[in-house]
């Protein structure tokens with residue numbers, strides 16, 4: 001089973017994701033990055049997620065996405081987050097181990113679980129040659145050592161995905177061989193896939209139709225996400241597809257109704273399109289729906 005972890009920045013996004021998950025009777029992970037926390041403010045995020053949990057009976061996790069340092073992880077743990085990610089992937093192996101272990105020790109003392117990252121997610125815009133690119137993928141032996149030494153609860157790995165709307169120049173390609181080796185070494189550690197938006201072509205087209213300039217965007221096809229799920233990926237991170245849905249819906253209203261200026265006029269279709277997008281993923285791609 002694979003669960004979607006969806007990035008949240010405001011009330012409408014939270015409501016859309018939770019409504020979609022509730023309709024599918026699926027547990028869901030809401031995750032906030034440190035820039036989302038700066039934008040929305042931690043107490044607002046916490047209270048809105050609390051409201052969402054009161055509103056529905058599905059299990060909802062509140063997770064810190066890409067925690068940059070110990071202090072941010074501690075702030076989230078102290079503010080009721082159910083899990084945190086410490087992203088030490090920018091550091092060398094030993095520094096990543098030390099930082100992750102420090103976060104794990106604190107988090108576990110408070111009953112909070114920790115996702116860590118090993119390997120680097122490269123974007124198509126990153127100037128890397130083939131051997132540099134190879135060095136960015138997660139090394140399965142190192143992954144085993146990393147998990148054993150840090151005690152982290154789940155591990156994000158690099159197998160060819162990247163953040164944002166431009167993931168591949170040519171054909172989409174993921175290193176399922178590396179994923180298989182990691183699973184062989186770490187059969188009981190949940191594996192996380194970042195940069196897993198499909199960059200849904202219909203949403204990109206809709207954005208562009210109504211005035212956006214997002215040419216050549218490309219993401220991870222649904223079939224590959226499905227294969228990742230069957231190969232042991234437990235958590236799939238999605239942000240870009242939600243951003244595209246929101247932008248497409250708002251642009252449509254602005255283009256078709258230039259006189260509209262009531263925010264509810266464009267935030268309502270935006271919320272609806274995010275909900276539809278999340279529901280499709282839960283039901284048709286991640287197969288985490290428990291709909292009777």
Ligand code: G3H
Nearest residue numbers: 007033035036066163239
């Ligand atoms: O992994 C990155 C997520 O899409 C969050 O992005 O830092 O702009 O909120 P952000």
Ligand code: 13P
Nearest residue numbers: 164194195196197239240
């Ligand atoms: P996308 O940019 O592919 O949506 O990835 C989001 C992500 O990994 C958040 O941590």
Ligand code: ZN
Nearest residue numbers: 163194195237
């Ligand atoms: Zn990510």
